[in-house]
Amino acid sequence: MTRLRFERMILLAALTALGIVWILFSREEVSRSRAVVLTEAPIVGHLAPDFTLATPLGEEVSLTDFVDRDGDSGQPVVLNYWASWCGPCRMETPEFQNTSLKFKNRVAILGINQGESAQKVTEFGISYGLTYPLLVDEDSAVNQKYGVNSLPTTIFIDRKGVVREVFVGILNQAVLEDRLNRLLEEG
Amino acid sequence: MYPVINLGPFVLPTAGLLYILGAWFSLSWVEKAAKQLGLNPERVYGVAVTALVGGLIGARLTFAAIYWQAFQHNLLGIIWPLNTGYNLWGGLVIGVAAGFFYGRYHQLHPASTLDALAPGLIFGLIVVSLADFLAGPGFGTLTRVPWAITQYSMRRHPVQVYEILVGLAALFVWWRLRDQRTVAGQAFLMSVSVYSGGRLLVDAFRDNAWLSGGGYHILQIISLAVMIVCLYLAARLGETAVQRRQDSHQENH
Known part of the structure; x- marks a missing residue:
């Protein structure tokens, strides 16, 4: 029994050592930028x-106004795709408004409408008292570019312009804060 | 790859659908395994359901506690919508505790109960990998191996498929030990150690792994610890069983 126990202990120690070697071998360079090898696509990573889209007042807004692909001066961006006829979009809109106030000047929240006129977008913004930019995408070109086929869809983009999460469905303020805190913590 | 499934006018999230089907199948398997191992299937099923429901509630409440400022003026938000907003660690701790106390209350034998729970647990983990493969954000490292898949316009290791294969290997071990185990708890410990060892191996091929500050794969560290603990406990259980057999043999003579 003692010999068997000794052999088992040796085996366990050997497995532990092998495991540690494998963990060391698998270690990654933390600072590497995964986006370097990647192309533009509305996909995580x-x-x-x-x-570039315009607000109902005609002011043009581009993604690159906020993110900085080559430097560190960008800020995380949240793209929220919505439409005025979409019930779940209307439910989550106040959550986005509260979050935009809480993260003002640290994170850009952009509400991208799907296929409606500037007037509809204006009416929606006024009815909910929204202060974050609502963008008009009347021909849904940007919606198609991002492959949005279900509303609401929310896309989280880090300060380097890399897609970090594509979320289909209703979000609440807590989840938004959770994701944004993570993006901000990454520095 | 397939974040949603379109069924006529309905758009269903693939991952959510898989989780529901996976939970149902896992629970059914646990009940069947309990019957095969000669345990009370209703009670063992109760442990699994209690752990699952407790885990979901715990994960949600922990998340709500962390982000209480966002929920304090919207208490209904804690219970709806439920499609996201869970804390993994809170769910794990509360789920395991709930299952444990249910088992204690009904005086179930812990090791035998774990043997019956093992296939459900491992199958659940397989479903998580499958959901990640079909609809999740995970992807493997770049490679030129013949079985590489094109994911996000690059040839990559199908890391979630590796995870599924690891799960199937662990289920095979459980199935082999189910009828041949020499001591209660052996099937659980050996299948979990095989699963952990496999995840330790294949997580190296995940490109979006959960990393520590130093760049180490946290899942690999957890997997190694779980594997060693399970193997150690399995060895101890085996020794105890052999000792008992020897003692009873001597008594008979």
């Missing part, structure tokens, strides 16, 4: 496709 890729560079978010750039776009």
